Structures are given as C-alpha cells and as structure tokens.
Amino acid sequence: xxxxxxxxxxxxxxxxxxxxxxxxxxxxxxxxxxxxxxxxxxxxxxxxxxxxxxxxxxxxxxxxxxxxxxxxxxxxxxxxxxxxxxxxxxxxxxxxxxxxxxxxxxxxxxxxxxxxxxxx
Numbered sequence: 001x002x003x004x005x006x007x008x009x010x011x012x013x014x015x016x017x018x019x020x021x022x023x024x025x026x027x028x029x030x031x032x033x034x035x036x037x038x039x040x041x042x043x044x045x046x047x048x049x050x051x052x053x054x055x056x057x058x059x060x061x062x063x064x065x066x067x068x069x070x071x072x073x074x075x076x077x078x079x080x081x082x083x084x085x086x087x088x089x090x091x092x093x094x095x096x097x098x099x100x101x102x103x104x105x106x107x108x109x110x111x112x113x114x115x116x117x118x119x120x
Contacts, residue, residue: 005033012026012074013072015065016069016073018072019063022056023060024056025061027052028053031047044078072114073114
C-alpha cells in the first residue's frame, strides 16, 4: 500500500480489516516516519515500538480469525506522556475525557480508550 502515513484513521482501520495492509505494517511505517522526523521536531519523550508491535500483532490475529475489530483497531496514536510533570491534575482511570481531549493510561485499556474517543 502506497503512502500509509497519509491515510486517515478510518482508512487505516478499513485497510487492516480488508487485509490490504496489516496492523504490523502500519506500526512499522509509523515508526519509520517518526525516525525520519524526530531528530528535527522532537515530538516524543518516549517511544515504545515493542508495545505497539505487540498490540498490532494481536489486531492482525483478530483479522486472521475473522473477528470484528474495535473502532480504531490498528490506528497509531501518540499519547502525551509528560502531563503529570507539567503541573496538571492526573486522573487514574482507564480513559479520561476533558471536552474533546481523551486520554488512555496503558495498552490494556486501549479498547475503553478507543470507545471513549469515538463517543461510546
């Protein structure tokens, strides 16, 4: 698939569901793009490609088994991880919404996070 990094969230999820591309390929393309730009833009404090690849592999297993996918299955997300250090309040829930901003706390919570992100 050409230009993976130009696809929107719905196109990524649909491409994974239709087996046009795997979730692992999406992760690899995403981290290749980050690697190409990070030295210049410094957008991330910490990268966890091993967690992303594990989560992507689980999504690919769902696809292979013909299971239905969560709404944002395979869509890469960057989570700002320095909020607690910036003096903001910390909410220790699986997901937290502040108007249009939604946070998730860990990989195991991603389905609750995604469900909240798309409005329940």
